[in-house]
Amino acid sequence: xxxxxxxxxxxxxxxxxxxxxxxxxxxxxxxxxxxxxxxxxxxxxxxxxxxxxxxxxxxxxxxxxxxxxxxxxxxxxxxxxxxxxxxxxxxxxxxxxxxxxxxxxxxxxxxxxxxxxxxxxxxxxxxxxxxxxxxxxxxxxxxxxxxxxxxxxxxxxxxxxxxxxxxxxxxxxxxxxxxxxxxxxxxxxxxxxxxxxxxxxxxxxxxxxxxxxxxxxxxxxxxxxxxxxxxxxxxxxxxxxxxxxxxxxxxxxxxxxxxxxxxxxxxxxxxxxxxxxxxxxxxxxxxxxxxxxxxxxxxxxxxxxxxxxxxxxxxxxxxxxxxxxxxxxxxxxxxxxxxxxxxxxxxxxxxxxxxxxxxxxxxxxxxxxxxxxxxxxxxxxxxxxxxxxxxxxxxxxxxxxxxxxxxxxxxxxxxxxxxxxxxxxxxxxxxxxxxxxxxxxxxxxxxxxxxxxxxxxxxxxxxxxxxxxxxxxxxxxxxxx
Ligand code: TAP
Numbered sequence: 078x079x080x081x082x083x084x085x086x087x088x089x090x091x092x093x094x095x096x097x098x099x100x101x102x103x104x105x106x107x108x109x110x111x112x113x114x115x116x117x118x119x120x121x122x123x124x125x126x127x128x129x130x131x132x133x134x135x136x137x138x139x140x141x142x143x144x145x146x147x148x149x150x151x152x153x154x155x156x157x158x159x160x161x162x163x164x165x166x167x168x169x170x171x172x173x174x175x176x177x178x179x180x181x182x183x184x185x186x187x188x189x190x191x192x193x194x195x196x197x198x199x200x201x202x203x204x205x206x207x208x209x210x211x212x213x214x215x216x217x218x219x220x221x222x223x224x225x226x227x228x229x230x231x232x233x234x235x236x237x238x239x240x241x242x243x244x245x246x247x248x249x250x251x252x253x254x255x256x257x258x259x260x261x262x263x264x265x266x267x268x269x270x271x272x273x274x275x276x277x278x279x280x281x282x283x284x285x286x287x288x289x290x291x292x293x294x295x296x297x298x299x300x301x302x303x304x305x306x307x308x309x310x311x312x313x314x315x316x317x318x319x320x321x322x323x324x325x326x327x328x329x330x331x332x333x334x335x336x337x338x339x340x341x342x343x344x345x346x347x348x349x350x351x352x353x354x355x356x357x358x359x360x361x362x363x364x365x366x367x368x369x370x371x372x373x374x375x376x377x378x379x380x381x382x383x384x385x386x387x388x389x390x391x392x393x394x395x396x397x398x399x400x401x402x403x404x405x406x407x408x409x410x411x412x413x414x415x416x417x418x419x420x421x422x423x424x425x426x427x428x429x430x431x432x433x434x435x436x437x438x439x440x441x442x443x444x445x446x447x448x449x450x451x452x453x454x455x456x457x458x459x460x461x462x463x464x465x466x467x468x469x470x471x472x473x474x475x476x477x478x479x480x481x482x483x484x485x486x487x488x489x490x491x492x493x494x495x496x497x498x499x500x501x502x503x504x505x506x507x508x509x510x511x512x513x514x515x516x517x518x519x520x521x522x523x524x525x526x527x528x529x530x531x532x533x534x535x536x537x538x539x540x541x542x543x544x545x546x547x548x549x550x551x552x553x554x555x556x557x558x
Pocket of ligand 1: 225226227228229230252253254255256283284285286288289290293304305306307309310312313327328329330360361362462464490534535
């Protein structure tokens, strides 16, 4: 039976007054797995009001850090008990492989535990400002945090926002992407079973233009944390000007992966494949531009294409699938359009390029791992974020050209360098204008390290201790002793 989802407002599961619903699909076979409500502007305002009332009452913000940590750990434990279900829901709704979904679920549990542990730390500093004057600098919650999440990591991106926002004592209103609400609903079911007071956490399903926009514009929302496209991020920043709310943006990328001739070739090929084909390339930090030094270009491409050909594409829950479905038919069409553009621009299609409609994938949204070679920096497939399993492999002559080409982009999210020469690798990675970088690796990340981008890839940082600041005010208290 198709599950009918509900909104979670002020600690209650409620139906929307809007009779229109959104079919939630499994992108591996287009089966309808649930029907989601489309919250109205009024319902969004109601959820914000509930969050504000909960904040002002002090039921959460007024609790000691240890009490808040206890609730975060409860949620983490409940998620761990439901790890398989969370991963299955993510695979079913997003299309990613079960292995990827399990890793996201485990990292989500770690994230709640990490922020619970941080609550043991001192909350500020004091110093002698002048004779008889003691100054305290303290951190305080901001109030209501609006959390807007994309469809590519529905669970992990939700938790990356929920955990630090709650840890710091805020109330929250979360909006998942319209097409991928399943794991967010499950997390809220677990939150509902925890000791989090009513009204502190609210969940709204609905469109970006209604629910998301209302959150971004609301004068009762004090901070908005958004992950998604650069275009929508710009709109959110404009909408936030009404009450000058704090804005945290995690946006798109077109990240360079620089392979020098002295790199360990097997390692470089491995990570350059993982860098783009993980999550079917629907990852903001994907290494979608691979830059390879002239002298090893042909050998690299030969090995790379041979390995990419062997990637097993299939439904995320099928045994042995290494690359899952594209999240929706609409997004699949957009990726196929970019592949067409690449061919028209004169890039060489070395592998893939088509939708897969065989071996049980007839009804799903699957695209072959796609490799373009002999590309140049002016091509749209090199400049624009495709957000799919499409990689462009470019040549460079020397270190100077590698850095110039790597930074020739409006984005600055991620980047990597492959070389056995430690000094060279460090010299180059420091010049890559991006917030998340690797040397001789790709995509490895952990909750302790701040996540976010330079240039149009965003403002602020997620996870790590940096994320606490995104949800906090800073106050000085000067005491005349
Ligand atoms: P978007 O279309 O930007 O959607 C992201 C979220 O914003 C969704 O919940 C969406 O709701 C909502 N939204 C849409 N219009 C809005 C508006 N006017 N006001 C407020 N909210 C609005 O992105 P996407 O297609 O879901 O995700 C793909 C993009 O996100 C890629 O460009 C990718 O690079 C980026 N991304 C970046 C990161 C990081 S960490 N930097 C992580 C993941 C994704 P609906 O679903 O209802 O439209």
